[in-house]
Amino acid sequence: xxxxxxxxxxxxxxxxxxxxxxxxxxxxxxxxxxxxxxxxxxxxxxxxxxxxxxxxxxxxxxxxxxxxxxxxxxxxxxxxxxxxxxxxxxxxxxxxxxxxxxxxxxxxxxxxxxxxxxxxxxxxxxxxxxxxxxxxxxxxxxxxxxxxxxxxxxxxxxxxxxxxxxxxxxxxxxxxxxxxxxxxxxxxxxxxxxxxxxxxxxxxxxxxxxxxxxxxxxxxxxxxxxxxxxxxxxxxxxxxxxxxxxxxxxxxxxxxxxxxxxxxxxxxxxxxxxxxxxxxxxxxxxxxxxxxxxxxxxxxxxxxxxxxxxxxxxxxxxxxxxxxxxxxxxxxxxxxxxxxxxxxxxxxxxxxxxxxxxxxxxxxxxxxxxxxxxxxxxxxxxxxxxxxxxxxxxxxxxxxxxxxxxxxxxxxxxxxxxxxxxxxxxxxxxxxxxxxxxxxxxxxxxxxxxxxxxxxxxxxxxxxxxx
RNA sequence: UGCCGCAUAGCUCAGCGGUAGAGCAGCUGACUGUUAAUCAGCGGGUCGUAGGUUCGAAUCCUACUGCGGCAGCCA
Numbered sequence: 001x002x003x004x005x006x007x008x009x010x011x012x013x014x015x016x017x018x019x020x021x022x023x024x025x026x027x028x029x030x031x032x033x034x035x036x037x038x039x040x041x042x043x044x045x046x047x048x049x050x051x052x053x054x055x056x057x058x059x060x061x062x063x064x065x066x067x068x069x070x071x072x073x074x075x076x077x078x079x080x081x082x083x084x085x086x087x088x089x090x091x092x093x094x095x096x097x098x099x100x101x102x103x104x105x106x107x108x109x110x111x112x113x114x115x116x117x118x119x120x121x122x123x124x125x126x127x128x129x130x131x132x133x134x135x136x137x138x139x140x141x142x143x144x145x146x147x148x149x150x151x152x153x154x155x156x157x158x159x160x161x162x163x164x165x166x167x168x169x170x171x172x173x174x175x176x177x178x179x180x181x182x183x184x185x186x187x188x189x190x191x192x193x194x195x196x197x198x199x200x201x202x203x204x205x206x207x208x209x210x211x212x213x214x215x216x217x218x219x220x221x222x223x224x225x226x227x228x229x230x231x232x233x234x235x236x237x238x239x240x241x242x243x244x245x246x247x248x249x250x251x252x253x254x255x256x257x258x259x260x261x262x263x264x265x266x267x268x269x270x271x272x273x274x275x276x277x278x279x280x281x282x283x284x285x286x287x288x289x290x291x292x293x294x295x296x297x298x299x300x301x302x303x304x305x306x307x308x309x310x311x312x313x314x315x316x317x318x319x320x321x322x323x324x325x326x327x328x329x330x331x332x333x334x335x336x337x338x339x340x341x342x343x344x345x346x347x348x349x350x351x352x353x354x355x356x357x358x359x360x361x362x363x364x365x366x367x368x369x370x371x372x373x374x375x376x377x378x379x380x381x382x383x384x385x386x387x388x389x390x391x392x393x394x395x396x397x398x399x400x401x402x403x404x405x406x407x408x409x410x411x412x413x414x415x416x417x418x419x420x421x422x423x424x425x426x427x428x429x430x431x432x433x434x435x436x437x438x439x440x441x442x443x444x445x446x447x448x449x450x451x452x453x454x455x456x457x458x459x460x461x462x463x464x465x466x467x
Numbered sequence: 468u469g470c471c472g473c474a475u476a477g478c479u480c481a482g483c484g485g486u487a488g489a490g491c492a493g494c495u496g497a498c499u500g501u502u503a504a505u506c507a508g509c510g511g512g513u514c515g516u517a518g519g520u521u522c523g524a525a526u527c528c529u530a531c532u533g534c535g536g537c538a539g540c541c542a
Contacts, residue, residue, distance in 0.1 A: 037500070235541075
């Protein structure tokens, strides 16, 4: 056996008359008196290979082991299929059983199971239609992300996963420590603190899992010009929504000699470019999502790939919301943060396509965002898309030393902790901008999947770390 | 974390105070090519956990656990 062999993806377009081997897992088997049909899949493509087994071709004992979930190899001949639903099929001559799957206990079945149930068997769900398709799209999207940036001269930067500064932002963080030991007791595992002094801990100071690589990547930006991160990110927020994870993958481009307009252009070009890539390279998977998960998905994606995003300022957005005549749970007024219901109305009901909102009030955005001349707003931008809400959050960064120092103080943050971040403004400061994009949210957008826990192989969220 | 809802067969659900049900899956058989195959038969349940009310609880009440929806936090 060797990885260099023909996969089902290629067999499905193979020439009738060819003798082939087909490895994979059995989806279903259907028996008639004179013939059995097996749907075989190896994950290389959405479409199953239909294997035809005329009665007597293989012995009954082996045929009985060809059940849903079992792993097998069929030797046979590719033939034109007389049935509808496939152009070629495999006329089996012999079978090799690698792993049986007891039909009485194997949890996956032909008919659809709920996503909630499949989450409990996340180690097996990738063998089903939906999760195989999700993982192929996820893979292709990751590849497309790198291609997009590499093609434009961006350098991939590996920012630290462990950070020893607790000044990254408002997000709750996971502590990283060796000062805590598990102790086995009659009640089960308990933790014992070996020291409560961070000075005695591994890093000599409090350490956490990163909530964002942005501050770090800005340093690399001011030297390499165009950079991006693509890696795991952690938030200890006790969020319980279909669009939050405790561990997720974030993409953060950062560009020197670039302002908020350039930032918006990149964000828009990025999203549209990834969509185009997926539309071209994941056709069978998208067809499935379009049919079974989100009706009209392909049409929506095609439309988004070909049309400009709407761009409005926060002030204009507030105006639209005020004049909408909608009764919102949270009243709208200038200065308030846009609630989910407001964002959804804007992008789903009113504008009906991806929308970039810019120039938010300073009070509701992070300290490092560039202050506008009006003294009230900052050069922030959020990209809102139907069904997902906020897909991207970004800004032009504050590059003026005095303004940045004043804002750090105004936010009651410790100036000395930001010494290296301020150095960037002290030495060779330039206008620069970037954004953060949640990779899983992008995959949700591409697939039509409704819950972020279903677009990552093993999700991590509050109370959930199985597998 | 707050509010609301749900928890019954392997899965999806019905039953809502009086002896536990269906469809699908599984098993057995039938059927000359099916593709969510079809048809017939069979097996399958401490009704999430712990208390409480009642002659009697899957059903009513309380707590806990898990899951989902919405909200907050954000990507």
